[in-house]
Each structure stands twice: as C-alpha cells, then as structure tokens.
Amino acid sequence: MTTTSGHPHAENPAREPGSPPGGVSRRRFIGFVVAGATLTVAAEIGGAEPASAAVPSVPQVPELYDLGDLQTHSALPTSQLIRITVDDHGLAHFAIPRMEVGQGITTAAAMIIAEELSMRVEDVRVTLAPARPELVFNQLTGGSNTMQSMFTPIRVAAAVARGALLQAAATELGATVASLVAKGGVVTAPDGSSRTYAELSGAAASSTTTAVDVELSPTSSFDVVGTPRSRVDALEAVTGRKRFTMDLDVPDALPTMVCRPPTLNGSPRSIDNLAAVLGMPGVTDVVAVDTGVAVRAATFGQCIDAVRALRVTWAGGTVEGESDDSVLARLKAAELPMAVPKVPLLTQTVDMRFEFMFRSSAALEPNCAIADVRDDRATVWAGLKAPIVAQRNIAKALGLPIAKVDVNVVTGGGSFGHKLFGDAAIEAAKISRAMRKPVKLLWHRADEPRQGRTHPMATSRIRATLLAGEVLTFEQRHTSIKTDFSHGLGERLTAMASELPAGLGNLGLAESIFTLTQELPYDFGVVTQLLSEVDMGFNTGSMRNIYSPDVACANELFIDQLAKKVRKDPLAFRLAFLRNERVKACLRKVAEVGQWGRSMPPGTAQGIAIHSEYKGATAVLVEIDCRPETVGRQIRDAVTGPRVTKAVIAVDAGLVVNPRGLEAQMMGGVSDGIALALTSSNHLQDGHFLEASWDNYFYTRQWNVPPSFECIVMPSDAQLPGGAGEAGVAASVAATACAFARATGTVPTRFPINHGTVSFTPKTFVPPVPPSPTDGLTHTY
Amino acid sequence: MAQHTFRVNGEAVTVNVADDVRLLWVLRDVLGITGPKYGCGINVCKACTSHINGKAFNPCSVQVKDVGPDDEITTIEGLPDTVGADLHPMQEAWLERDVAQCGYCQPGQIMAAVALVRKVRAEGRQITDEDLDGIRNVCRCGTYNRIREAVRDGAARM
Numbered sequence: 001m002t003t004t005s006g007h008p009h010a011e012n013p014a015r016e017p018g019s020p021p022g023g024v025s026r027r028r029f030i031g032f033v034v035a036g037a038t039l040t041v042a043a044e045i046g047g048a049e050p051a052s053a054a055v056p057s058v059p060q061v062p063e064l065y066d067l068g069d070l071q072t073h074s075a076l077p078t079s080q081l082i083r084i085t086v087d088d089h090g091l092a093h094f095a096i097p098r099m100e101v102g103q104g105i106t107t108a109a110a111m112i113i114a115e116e117l118s119m120r121v122e123d124v125r126v127t128l129a130p131a132r133p134e135l136v137f138n139q140l141t142g143g144s145n146t147m148q149s150m151f152t153p154i155r156v157a158a159a160v161a162r163g164a165l166l167q168a169a170a171t172e173l174g175a176t177v178a179s180l181v182a183k184g185g186v187v188t189a190p191d192g193s194s195r196t197y198a199e200l201s202g203a204a205a206s207s208t209t210t211a212v213d214v215e216l217s218p219t220s221s222f223d224v225v226g227t228p229r230s231r232v233d234a235l236e237a238v239t240g241r242k243r244f245t246m247d248l249d250v251p252d253a254l255p256t257m258v259c260r261p262p263t264l265n266g267s268p269r270s271i272d273n274l275a276a277v278l279g280m281p282g283v284t285d286v287v288a289v290d291t292g293v294a295v296r297a298a299t300f301g302q303c304i305d306a307v308r309a310l311r312v313t314w315a316g317g318t319v320e321g322e323s324d325d326s327v328l329a330r331l332k333a334a335e336l337p338m339a340v341p342k343v344p345l346l347t348q349t350v351d352m353r354f355e356f357m358f359r360s361s362a363a364l365e366p367n368c369a370i371a372d373v374r375d376d377r378a379t380v381w382a383g384l385k386a387p388i389v390a391q392r393n394i395a396k397a398l399g400l401p402i403a404k405v406d407v408n409v410v411t412g413g414g415s416f417g418h419k420l421f422g423d424a425a426i427e428a429a430k431i432s433r434a435m436r437k438p439v440k441l442l443w444h445r446a447d448e449p450r451q452g453r454t455h456p457m458a459t460s461r462i463r464a465t466l467l468a469g470e471v472l473t474f475e476q477r478h479t480s481i482k483t484d485f486s487h488g489l490g491e492r493l494t495a496m497a498s499e500l501p502a503g504l505g506n507l508g509l510a511e512s513i514f515t516l517t518q519e520l521p522y523d524f525g526v527v528t529q530l531l532s533e534v535d536m537g538f539n540t541g542s543m544r545n546i547y548s549p550d551v552a553c554a555n556e557l558f559i560d561q562l563a564k565k566v567r568k569d570p571l572a573f574r575l576a577f578l579r580n581e582r583v584k585a586c587l588r589k590v591a592e593v594g595q596w597g598r599s600m601p602p603g604t605a606q607g608i609a610i611h612s613e614y615k616g617a618t619a620v621l622v623e624i625d626c627r628p629e630t631v632g633r634q635i636r637d638a639v640t641g642p643r644v645t646k647a648v649i650a651v652d653a654g655l656v657v658n659p660r661g662l663e664a665q666m667m668g669g670v671s672d673g674i675a676l677a678l679t680s681s682n683h684l685q686d687g688h689f690l691e692a693s694w695d696n697y698f699y700t701r702q703w704n705v706p707p708s709f710e711c712i713v714m715p716s717d718a719q720l721p722g723g724a725g726e727a728g729v730a731a732s733v734a735a736t737a738c739a740f741a742r743a744t745g746t747v748p749t750r751f752p753i754n755h756g757t758v759s760f761t762p763k764t765f766v767p768p769v770p771p772s773p774t775d776g777l778t779h780t781y
Numbered sequence: 782m783a784q785h786t787f788r789v790n791g792e793a794v795t796v797n798v799a800d801d802v803r804l805l806w807v808l809r810d811v812l813g814i815t816g817p818k819y820g821c822g823i824n825v826c827k828a829c830t831s832h833i834n835g836k837a838f839n840p841c842s843v844q845v846k847d848v849g850p851d852d853e854i855t856t857i858e859g860l861p862d863t864v865g866a867d868l869h870p871m872q873e874a875w876l877e878r879d880v881a882q883c884g885y886c887q888p889g890q891i892m893a894a895v896a897l898v899r900k901v902r903a904e905g906r907q908i909t910d911e912d913l914d915g916i917r918n919v920c921r922c923g924t925y926n927r928i929r930e931a932v933r934d935g936a937a938r939m
Contacts, residue, residue, distance in 0.1 A: 101883055102881075102882035102883025102884065102885075102922045103882070104882070230876065230879040231879060231881060231882075233881075233884065234875075234876050234879060234881055235876065236884070237881035237884030237887045238857075238868075238872045238875045238876060238880075238881060238887055238888075238891060239816075239857065239858070239861075239868070239872065240815070240816025240817075240856065240857035240858050240888040241816075241858075242884045243815070244818075244885060246809075246815075246819065247815035249813065255806075255810055281782075281799045282799065282802075298798075298810065298811075299798070299802050299806035299807070299810040299811065300806050300809075300810060300819065300822075301801075301802045301803045301805070301806035301810075302799070302802065302806075304822065305801075362921075363883070363885070363921050364818075364820045364826065364828060364883070364885045364886050364919055364920070364921040364922075365818070365820070365883070365885045366819075366820075411883075412883060413818070413883045413884070413885030413886075414882075414883040414885060414921045414922055415883075416921070442819065444822065445820065445821040445822060445823070445826070635914070635915070637825070660879055664879070664882055664922075664924060664927070667923060667924055667925075667926055667927065668882060668922045668923035668924060669923070670923070671920075671922075671923025671924075671925055672923055693821050693823055693825050693826075694820070694821055694825045694826045694919050695823075695825045699919065699921060700923060700925065701917065701919065701925075702913055702914050702915070702916045702917070702918075702925055702928075702929070703914040703915070705914075705925040705926060705929070706926075707910055707929075709926040769822075770822075770823050772803050772822055772823065772841065772842065773823055773824050773841070773842035774801075774842065774843070774844050774847075775842060776804075776824060776838050776839050776840065776841070776842030776843035777833070777838060777843055777847060779824065779838065779839070779842075780833060780836040780837060780838045781836060781837050781896055781897070781900050
C-alpha cells in the first residue's frame with residue numbers, strides 16, 4: 001500500500017501564545033481558561049470556523065434562524081464550549097461532542113491535542129460527551145464533518161492550555177515564557193531545569209474564568225498531525241476489552257428483545273399466549289409497545305426463544321402489499337420532467353435511467369440501547385450520532401422534561417448513517433417505562449434489514465445532448481423514496497423544523513441537501529440536477545453518503561456512454577471536461593498507478609470514475625473479472641459473481657490529520673462501493689423485506705474483496721481537513737459499475753446488478769426471527 | 782435449571798442455566814465475558830468466533846449442555862495466555878497493521894485467523910489467497926485488505 005502524506009503548509013511565524021496581537025491574523029483565536037483546581041481550558045465550537053457545506057451545515061443555518069429560537073443561541077454565548085483538562089498526572093482529557101463509530105475521530109482528536117499541547121498522543125484521553133443540549137448545532141456526527149468542524153476549536157483549546165502551562169512554568173523556573181521549550185509533556189528552561197505538565201497542572205489552573213487570545217502554531221510546524229498513527233483504541237479492540245453498549249454492566253438491565261411484526265411497521269393488536277410466554281425459562285416480562293412485543297429475560301438466548309414462541313395479532317404496516325415494482329412505478333410517476341433546453345439541429349441525444357434498490361444501512365452491531373426509566377427520570381446508554389435529538393425524542397415519549405433524561409453516548413460498532421437516529425434508544429426507554437425495570441435492548445439481526453432503516457430506493461434519469469464532440473446540456477432527475485432527515489442538524493430546533501406539517505420542512509431540507517452535496521465537476525454546458533421525493537412510509541436514512549453513491553454511479557456510467565458516443569477514451573474524455581484541478585489530479589494519479597488502458601483478457605476490464613464532495617476529491621480505478629469461471633465460483637451460502645480484482649483510490653481530503661486512518665476509510669469506502677454495485681440490496685415483496693441476515697444481505701465479504709488494493713493520499717496545501725468517512729464510496733461504486741459495463745459490453749441500469757436474483761430462501765416472517773442453531777460443534781476448524 | 786461445568790480461558794466454571802441456552806449467552810450474559818460479539822445469532826457473521834479445544838467455533842450455535850468439564854473454551858480474552866504472553870502474535874500483527882475500525886468484529890476475526898493459521902500449518906502449507914477468500918467473518922467497516930495482510934503477518938509471527 002502506498003501512502004503519501006500532505007506536504008508542508010504555508011509558513012507563518014510562530015509567536016508566544018497570549019502575546020499581543022500584531023495586526024490582523026487569521027490564526028488568532030479567543031479561548032478560555034476555566035476556573036478550577038486543575039487546568040481546564042475551553043474553546044468555542046461553531047464560532048471559530050464556518051461549518052462545513054457537506055450535508056447538514058451552513059446553508060441551512062439562515063433558514064433555521066428564521067424558524068428558530070434566536071434566544072436560545074443568544075442567551076448562551078459561552079455555553080458552546082469544548083473543554084480540555086490537564087490533570088495532575090499530566091494527562092489531557094477531552095470529551096468530544098461527537099460519536100466514534102470506527103471512523104477514527106478519537107484518534108485524530110488526540111493527535112491534534114498532542115500536536116498543539118506538545119505532548120505524547122498516548123497521554124491524551126478522548127471520551128465521548130453525553131448529550132449536551134446547550135451545544136444546539138454542534139453535536140451531530142454526520143456528513144463526514146467532524147474533522148472539518150472540530151479541527152480548529154480543538155487546536156484553540158489545546159493552545160490555551162499550552163500557554164497556561166508555559167506561564168506557570170515561567171514563574172516556577174524563573175525564566176521567560178519565550179525561552180521555554182515544551183516537548184513530550186515537559187517544559188524545559190535554558191538552564192536545563194524542567195517541570196512536567198503533571199507538576200504544572202495545579203499552578204496553571206485559574207480561580208476565575210478568563211478569555212485568552214491565542215495564536216495557533218503554523219501547520220508547517222506539525223510533527224504529529226499528518227503522520228500515520230494507529231488508532232488510540234486499537235489495543236482495546238484486539239483484546240476484546242473495547243466496550244460497546246451491550247458490553248456495559250448496568251444493574252438489573254436484563255436482556256430484552258422485541259417480537260416484531262411480519263410486515264414493515266406493523267403494530268401489535270393483542271398477545272394471544274401471554275401467560276405461556278411469561279412461564280418460559282428465564283423470562284421476566286412481556287409487554288406490548290408500539291413497535292412490537294418486548295420480552296425481557298435472563299439471557300438473550302431466552303429472549304429469542306420467547307420471541308419465537310409469541311403468538312401476536314398484528315395490525316397492518318405502512319407499505320402493505322407494496323413490492324419493488326410498485327415502488328419503482330411510483331418513482332417513475334414522480335420523476336420531474338426534463339427542461340428540454342433549446343439545442344441546435346443535428347445534436348445527438350443520450351437518455352438513460354438508472355435504478356437503485358433499497359439497501360440496509362445496518363452496522364454489524366445491531367440497533368441496541370440500555371434504558372433505566374424511573375417515574376421522574378431516565379438514563380439511556382446508546383450509540384447515538386445525534387444525541388440531543390434522541391434526548392428530546394426520549395423525553396417526549398416518556399413525558400419527562402429534557403433535563404431529566406440523561407443520554408450517554410457509547411462508542412458504536414459501526415454506523416454508516418444507521419445511528420443518526422435514536423430508534424433503539426427511544427424504543428428501550430418505552431419498554432423500560434412499560435416494564436418499570438431497566439432493560440438492555442438488542443435488535444435481532446433479522447430485525448435490521450426487515451424493520452430497520454434503509455437507504456431509499458431511487459432512480460436517476462439523465463439526458464445529455466452532444467454536438468461535434470461538445471456536451472451542450474446535461475439534465476439529471478433524481479427521484480427517491482423520501483430520505484428521513486428528522487435527525488435535523490443534530491439540534492432540537494431543526495428537528496422540529498423538519499417535522500413541520502405535510503413534510504414541508506423535510507422536503508425543503510432534502511432539496512437543499514441534494515443541491516449542496518451534488519457537485520458535477522464537468523463543463524457540460526447547461527446543467528440541471530433536480531431531486532423529487534416520494535413518501536411511502538419506509539424507514540429511511542442516509543447511508544454512508546446521502547445521494548452521492550447513486551448519483552455518481554449514474555453520472556459516471558452515463559459519462560462513459562458519452563465518451564463512447566464521441567469515440568473517446570473514458571479517461572481522456574473526463575480529463576477534457578473536468579474543470580476541478582483536484583479531481584483531475586486524483587484521476588491522473590489512479591490512471592498512472594493503476595495502469596489505465598493496459599491490455600486485459602476478454603471478460604475483464606478496467607473502470608475509472610471520480611467524485612467531488614466534502615471539500616475534497618476522489619478517483620477510483622478498478623479492474624473486474626466477469627469471466628464465467630469467476631462469476632460461477634462456488635462458496636457455501638455466498639454470492640460470488642463478478643470479482644473486483646484490483647482497486648486503486650486517490651483521495652484529496654485537504655489537510656490530513658491521520659493518513660493511516662484516512663486510508664482505512666478509503667478501504668471501507670471501496671468495500672461499500674463494491675457491495676452497492678454488485679451484491680447488496682433488500683428485496684421488497686408484499687409489504688416486507690425478504691432479507692433477514694448476512695446470508696441474505698450480501699455485504700462485501702472476503703471472497704468479494706479485491707486482492708490488490710492501493711490508496712494514494714494526495715498532497716494538499718489546504719489549511720483545514722476535508723471529509724473522509726464517506727468520501728470513498730461514490731467513486732468506488734461508479735468505477736465498479738463502469739468496469740462491469742466495459743467487461744460485459746452491457747451497461748447495467750439496475751443496482752446492485754444481481755438484484756434480479758433472490759439468492760436465498762427467505763426466513764420466516766412469523767416467527768420473525770430464525771431459530772438459534774445447535775450444530776455449532778460440527779463446523780469447527 | 783441445570784448445572785453445567787466447563788473450562789473458560791484456563792479456569793473451570795460452573796453455571797446454573799437451562800440446558801439449551803447457547804454458549805454465547807452463557808459467556809456474555811451469565812459469565813460477563815463480552816469479547817465474543819453478537820452479530821447474527823445463526824452462525825453466519827462469525828462475530829462470536831472463539832475456540833473450543835483449540836479449534837474455531839461459534840458459541841451462538843452451541844447449547845451449553847453440549848460442552849463438558851473437559852472442554853476448554855478460549856475467547857479473545859484468553860488468547861494471549863495460550864502463548865504465555867501479554868498479546869498473541871496475531872494480535873500483535875493486528876496492531877501493527879492497525880486493522881480495527883469500529884472494532885466490533887475484531888475479536889472474532891482474530892480468533893478465526895489464529896485457527897486458520899493452525900489449520901493450514903497442520904496441513905503443512907502456507908496461507909493462500911483462497912484461504913483468505915474463505916474467511917467468513919463479516920467486517921461491515923470493510924477493512925478486509927488489512928485483515929488479509931494481518932493474517933499473513935500473524936502467521937509469520939506464530
């Protein structure tokens with residue numbers, strides 16, 4: 001694997017933190033030393049930097065101010081603070097108001113603090129902050145926005161801490177601040193005398209909260225940020241010590257599962273064998289809630305048995321009788337018309353429609369939460385990317401004031417957008433309230449594809465006109481089942497705004513987000529890209545990108561067809577029309593490293609594609625093998641099919657905090673892209689999804705992985721990080737689709753390409769979960 | 782309720798639990814050993830992969846009554862002790878390659894990798910691409926290439 005980190009950034013002479021400002025400098029910021037016995041510093045978030053344009057940020061803010069309660073913001077001018085504490089062991093502590101789901105933000109935050117505080121990464125402890133409603137806009141993990149939004153505030157706070165420690169050291173060592181050197185958590189004076197941060201923490205503390213003017217060190221002086229670092233939680237992960245929600249020991253929170261309806265979003269009318277199930281081994285409680293019938297037992301195994309034993313009369317769901325075809329028909333009917341711009345005679349027209357099936361965004365850790373609800377208060381533990389919204393929704397469901405609901409954010413076993421919503425946390429709170437006992441709620445795997453959130457089905461129609469090798473017009477009409485954005489911007493005002501009557505708020509938001517995230521970096525004359533949505537009652541959400549993987553797949557496949565029409569090579573055609581130099585640089589890089597155009601055997605081919613989003617750019621080159629002997633290879637209970645044999649991805653993510661982490665995100669993005677293009681979807685049939693587990697829902701497995709993977713991190717002179725978590729997906733799905741088209745000579749128009757075949761026998765809907773096997777000892781190796 | 786005695790990570794344990802409770806839940810819910818994870822409960826995702834008498838198995842699919850006093854269950858928590866070190870060489874390879882993303886599947890991946898290397902070694906051969914293709918453990922973060930590299934690296938260290 002090749003990893004090239006960003007080259008040094010623009011010089012800017014360093015000055016002592018706290019020294020008087022000399023003219024206007026964009027590096028100067030205000031931070032705070034907070035009153036306390038040990039050194040605690042703070043910096044504002046949301047104020048220090050403009051928030052990102054990716055997903056839910058900036059452009060919505062003016063709308064929200066129109067709608068929202070200005071008072072909330074203006075009354076709490078100093079509440080939007082993030083704090084770093086340096087304790088008397090010399091450790092720096094930071095509770096990040098974001099959720100770690102594997103994307104590496106705790107590692108990156110520790111690196112930034114270590115950098116600015118001149119200490120070891122190992123001495124920085126980053127934890128996840130509980131729901132902090134006072135943070136309003138600033139506690140949403142999504143849109144690959146964490147590093148974009150947190151980079152500068154973390155630096156400011158750490159720089160304030162460093163300044164305070166140096167001041168204290170100057171007093172104790174009898175030296176000027178300017179003469180001191182801080183390194184590895186030790187401050188050394190010219191005479192060789194020194195103090196550790198542990199020794200200075202008390203002296204550096206302040207009895208009053210004071211504002212401090214700081215100057216950030218120039219990015220060119222970085223020696224931690226920009227270097228490859230392993231994850232701060234890697235040791236916990238490989239030893240099994242890393243704690244996820246279901247690993248927490250909350251007294252009396254017994255295992256709990258829900259018997260769910262046979263059709264999507266059905267609800268229980270009556271429990272027909274309550275006494276029998278209550279008498280089953282281990283079972284303590286059985287109650288009906290709006291989503292199903294909850295069972296609490298001594299072990300999850302006994303919950304599964306009870307769920308299977310329950311006889312429930314169900315009310316119908318929200319999509320009774322619907323199937324893939326009926327939903328597609330609704331989408332087709334809702335497609336916005338093309339604008340039909342006036343074009344000269346003799347133009348050629350290309351017109352294509354692509355279809356993208358429902359996909360489950362579930363992580364390997366299923367939806368889960370612990371809830372302990374009492375008469376007057378509630379405590380919840382869950383993986384939540386928008387904990388403020390979850391807190392509000394839990395309070396609403398329980399009829400409690402928000403201040404009486406404590407929401408603890410637990411590191412997640414993946415998210416991919418799935419944990420933007422507090423579905424399990426809200427459900428657990430309702431069940432705990434109904435049972436009057438603490439519960440540890442776990443969704444059965446089968447519940448996830450069947451009742452959990454999905455990436456909505458969508459179609460993308462594109463029409464372009466060509467004249468003499470030029471593209472005159474490019475029109476795209478993306479039509480999608482409604483994407484639920486009611487996690488808002490992670491903030492309660494917007495959550496309310498997007499719940500406006502008749503979905504008005506949400507529609508506006510969706511269109512805005514579509515416009516904000518879809519960038520077509522080609523010079524294609526008159527370009528229009530429009531979104532329309534259909535609300536049919538599906539449980540949806542963003543899935544590692546919102547619209548981009550589908551839109552990019554459609555666009556890039558279409559662009560290959562345009563290139564073919566004018567008899568140009570796909571790479572040459574893209575380079576001729578791309579106007580974004582960063583995208584071009586990525587594209588040239590993957591073409592070079594991946595040897596674009598090399599001779600390949602029949603039935604195999606390369607594909608190349610680009611994407612531009614999150615203040616960055618990606619390009620992907622893949623090679624695919626569609627020969628019968630590969631497509632037909634047999635692996636037990638597996639979908640094999642075409643094999644991507646090589647993937648090369650180049651990413652320009654702006655200033656890179658941790659190239660090793662960025663590469664990991666690109667690797668995951670490629671795995672997702674391959675799954676979206678080739679294998680993974682939900683089949684809707686008669687009001688329910690057929691998939692029930694990983695042997696039905698075919699996410700990329702080792703037998704689908706490209707044996708050759710290479711990631712190139714492009715150099716950047718950007719002063720801020722771009723987004724990383726989702727950036728690798730869109731160009732990957734597109735490149736895989738393009739390669740498949742070139743290898744087979746047939747342009748696929750429905751994704752994933754194997755959706756037409758149901759490659760498994762659907763598991764039962766009543767009972768809703770499969771039996772636990774007993775033959776495990778016959779499969780040892 | 783019945784009493785069941787078996788060995789976990791080097792120690793004999795006795796639990797009072799119904800015969801048919803799957804070992805995964807005995808480990809997690811009764812004994813508080815949380816390294817093996819639930820990801821499907823039907824022996825598909827392999828997140829709970831552990832060892833029984835040195836061989837990989839999935840405790841989600843084994844009833845507690847089917848293990849006896851002589852059966853040695855090893856979970857990720859007990860893996861280092863099998864080599865008398867703080868970390869098993871496979872865990873070291875995992876750290877070296879920074880394999881984990883969210884980490885949820887990682888205990889199962891590592892236990893599967895150790896068993897695969899032992900199996901291949903017993904067959905007197907090296908790990909092949911086909912062996913790696915055959916690893917069934919789901920990693921929804923998609924860090925599969927690093928897993929492949931770490932298995933080979935771990936094999937060299939074992």
